[in-house]
Amino acid sequence: MQLTHPTLLLASKSPRRQDLLRSAGIDFKLIDVDVEEIYPQEMDVELVPEFLARKKAEAALPLIQHDQLILAADSVVIMDGEIFGKPTDRNHAFEMITTLAGHRHLVITGVFLCNKSKGIGFSEYTYVWIEPMSREEIEYYVDHFLPLDKAGSYGIQDWIGWAKVSRIEGSYANVMGLPVQRVYQALQEWKD
Numbered sequence: 001m002q003l004t005h006p007t008l009l010l011a012s013k014s015p016r017r018q019d020l021l022r023s024a025g026i027d028f029k030l031i032d033v034d035v036e037e038i039y040p041q042e043m044d045v046e047l048v049p050e051f052l053a054r055k056k057a058e059a060a061l062p063l064i065q066h067d068q069l070i071l072a073a074d075s076v077v078i079m080d081g082e083i084f085g086k087p088t089d090r091n092h093a094f095e096m097i098t099t100l101a102g103h104r105h106l107v108i109t110g111v112f113l114c115n116k117s118k119g120i121g122f123s124e125y126t127y128v129w130i131e132p133m134s135r136e137e138i139e140y141y142v143d144h145f146l147p148l149d150k151a152g153s154y155g156i157q158d159w160i161g162w163a164k165v166s167r168i169e170g171s172y173a174n175v176m177g178l179p180v181q182r183v184y185q186a187l188q189e190w191k192d
Contacts, residue, residue: 003027005187006115011060011072014149016157016177024180026187031070033059037085045083049074049110050121057112057119064116069190072112075177077152079105084152093142093153100152101164102132107152107175113186120186124179126170128156133164 009031010017021028035056039048052074060070077084079100087093105128112121133141141160147153154160156168156175173180 003184003187005069005190007065007068008187009060009064009068009070011056011070014073014177016155017073020173020176020178020180021183024184026180026184028071031060031063033063035059037074045076045078045081046108046123048083049076049108050112050123051110053110053112054119054121057114061114061116066116069113069115069187071183073109073178075107075109075151075174077105077107079103086151087148087153089148090142093147094138096153097130097133097138097141097147097160100154101130101138104129105152107170109174109177109179111179111183111186113183113190122182122186124171124174124182126168126172126174128165128175129167130154130160131164131166137164 003026008028010021010028011031011033033056037052039051043051053072056072057070064070084096087096107126107128108123110123112119145158147155156165168175171179171181
């Protein structure tokens with residue numbers, strides 16, 4: 001069944017979010033906004049993804065028409081109360097994966113959907129278990145899959161997800177960057 005909703009503008013450069021929306025049959029257009037992904041240092045780490053998603057959506061608001069919707073999202077990887085964002089370089093990616101390997105971590109994606117008159121936000125939580133990895137495996141992964149644009153320095157949809165993720169609890173799509181089922185539901189329920 002074709003989902004009907006106002007024109008949806010995705011405020012994200014993530015090719016994975018675009019692929020996920022297309023795979024779910026959700027029509028959208030891209031809207032380009034540049035927002036610094038900074039947040040108050042004292043903020044609870046679990047609130048950061050939705051805070052950043054809202055920040056991106058609000059930056060796009062002046063660029064839209066009254067009959068359009070903005071969808072913005074931000075994903076973070078959290079372990080032991082620490083956020084693992086996008087790595088700054090190869091060594092940073094290696095360090096992150098070394099820390100995550102052999103442990104369970106949390107992926108939270110914050111979503112904000114709005115038009116010029118109202119908005120809704122939510123966060124989706126997924127736990128991921130990565131098996132222990134050797135130095136050679138981590139180097140192979142970082143050098144061949146180039147995870148520098150991914151929170152936590154890995155993509156569940158590539159080698160590490162198939163070879164080293166032993167378990168997830170929650171939405172697989174959420175770990176890729178967008179809890180599509182929740183977005184679909186929010187669009188179905190959207191009323192102006």
